[in-house]
Amino acid sequence: MSEIxxxxxxDSSVMRKIVERSLRQAxxxxxxxxxxxxxSEGLEVLKNKDxxxxxxxxxxxNMDGLEFLRQIRAQRLAPxxxxxxxxxxxxxxxxxxxxxxxxxxxxxxxxxxxxxxxxVLPLLHGV
Amino acid sequence: xxxxxxxxxxxxxDPLNLDASVExxxxxxxxxxxxxxxxxxxxxxxxxxxVVGFCGLLTGACIFRAGRSVAMDMxxxxxxxxxxxxxxxxxxxxxxxxxxxxxxxxxKVPDLAANCGLSVPAVITGRDYHLHVLSPxxxxxxxxxxxxxxxxxxxxxxxxx
Numbered sequence: 001m002s003e004i005x006x007x008x009x010x011d012s013s014v015m016r017k018i019v020e021r022s023l024r025q026a027x028x029x030x031x032x033x034x035x036x037x038x039x040s041e042g043l044e045v046l047k048n049k050d051x052x053x054x055x056x057x058x059x060x061x062n063m064d065g066l067e068f069l070r071q072i073r074a075q076r077l078a079p080x081x082x083x084x085x086x087x088x089x090x091x092x093x094x095x096x097x098x099x100x101x102x103x104x105x106x107x108x109x110x111x112x113x114x115x116x117x118x119x120v121l122p123l124l125h126g127v
Numbered sequence: 128x129x130x131x132x133x134x135x136x137x138x139x140x141d142p143l144n145l146d147a148s149v150e151x152x153x154x155x156x157x158x159x160x161x162x163x164x165x166x167x168x169x170x171x172x173x174x175x176x177x178v179v180g181f182c183g184l185l186t187g188a189c190i191f192r193a194g195r196s197v198a199m200d201m202x203x204x205x206x207x208x209x210x211x212x213x214x215x216x217x218x219x220x221x222x223x224x225x226x227x228x229x230x231x232x233x234x235k236v237p238d239l240a241a242n243c244g245l246s247v248p249a250v251i252t253g254r255d256y257h258l259h260v261l262s263p264x265x266x267x268x269x270x271x272x273x274x275x276x277x278x279x280x281x282x283x284x285x286x287x288x
Contacts, residue, residue, distance in 0.1 A: 011247065014205055014220040018156070021207075059226075059245055088230025091241035108234070109227045110155035 003030045004124065005049070009042040009056040009068065010086070015109075019055055019086060019116070026117035028124075039068030046077040053124060054078065058087040058094065069101035082123035086111065130242060132184045132287050138236050139185065140265040145282055148231035149271055156227065157204045161271040161278075168270045168279040170194040173254055175213055177225035180246035185239060186286035189229035190258060191221065193278035200274075213252055222248030232282060260285055 006023060008016045016035050023031055034049055036042040038060040045051075054072075058065035065085055072078055084105035085098045095106050105119045132139060146163055153161045175198040177191045193201070199210040202220035210217050226248050234240045260266070260283045267282040 012219050012223045012226075014202070014216060015223050017206055059247060061247055088227055088234075088245060089240075090230065090234040091237065093241045109230060110152045112155055 003032060004028045004053060005032045005034070005051045006053045006055065007034045007036065007042060007045055007049075007051045009036045009039065009054070009060070009065065011037050011057065011060040013037075015057065015086075022111070022113040022116040023055075023120065025113035026120060028120075039063030039065060039071065042068050043071055043075065043077065046072065051078060051081055053120065054081055054083040055086050055120075056083060058085055058089050058098070066097055066101050069098065069103060073102050084120060084123070130184065130238065132236075132239060132242070135236060135238060136265075136287060139239055139287070140267070140284070141235075142267050142269065144235040145232055145267050145269055145280060148228055148235065149269070149280055152224065152228050152231055153271075156224070157201060159204070159273075161273055164270045164272040164277050166270060166277065168192065168277050173213065173252060174198075175218065175221050176251045176256075176258070177218075177222045178249045178251070178258070179222075179225050179229040181229070181233070181243050181284070182246065183243040184288045185233075185243045185284055187260075187263065187282065187284040189225055189232060190281040190283065191225040191228060191278065192281070193221070193273070194276060195252075197273050197276050197278055218250040218252070222250045228280060 008019050010016045020033050034045050036045050040063045056065040082104040085103045086107045088109045090108045173195045179189045181187045195213050198221050202217040205220045233243050264284040264287045270277050270279045
């Protein structure tokens with residue numbers, strides 16, 4: 001696998017580190033990580049950098065993960081790049097909203113590195 | 128007919144849901160087992176408290192409380208870093224533990240998961256403080272063992288529609 005460029009969006013810097021570590025444990029190496037603390041910051045990253053994978057929380061201040069997804073589509077940023085939601089929100093309704101907004105995967109917190117591997121790696125074929 | 132959680136009160140307030148949530152969160156995120164402890168939490172000196180609010184058909188809060196050394200150790204396990212003070216990273220880690228716990232707890236009841244939102248965590252540090260909630264609908268106060276110490280998780284529900 002060639003170098004993977006990931007964008008991790010979460011208002012918790014600790015969670016961003018845990019997600020990054022999980023990606024590395026899943027075998028994504030070499031891995032270049034960009035971080036953002038909310039959806040607005042995530043959009044700014046996408047306007048300036050190319051990424052291969054986006055992982056985003058839902059509950060965040062300023063711009064939540066669902067609005068972030070909608071804005072990615074509305075602004076035609078990162079076309080074709082898979083987005084995986086990593087969140088404490090676990091209801092079917094939240095999953096449905098995320099999928100409708102463009103998410104390709106959904107991981108519920110708490111999670112294991114194995115779960116990240118199972119949900120993320122199939123989305124990266126061809127990268 | 129509008130959805131109501133009132134009829135689900137016994138399920139929503141089931142103490143076993145909280146124990147299962149704590150077990151799940153600590154096992155998966157920190158790789159340790161934290162069994163329920165009959166003794167109340169004893170914290171000498173500074174403690175760290177995280178609060179995540181519930182809104183929607185259930186209102187209230189999930190409250191996590193630990194002493195500073197337990198909080199720093201949890202943050203160390205989560206980040207791989209070492210801490211000698213309760214800095215912003217430790218507060219962030221404890222807030223996230225509380226957030227994940229609140230999400231796991233409400234996820235035990237599907238109708239609650241779908242109709243109850245979470246606030247972003249607030250973290251309080253200091254000594255000799257108390258959190259008061261007037262006339263809660265129900266309250267769960269559980270203590271869990273953390274190696275030679277302990278921490279407490281409280282679920283307070285002050286409104287159930």
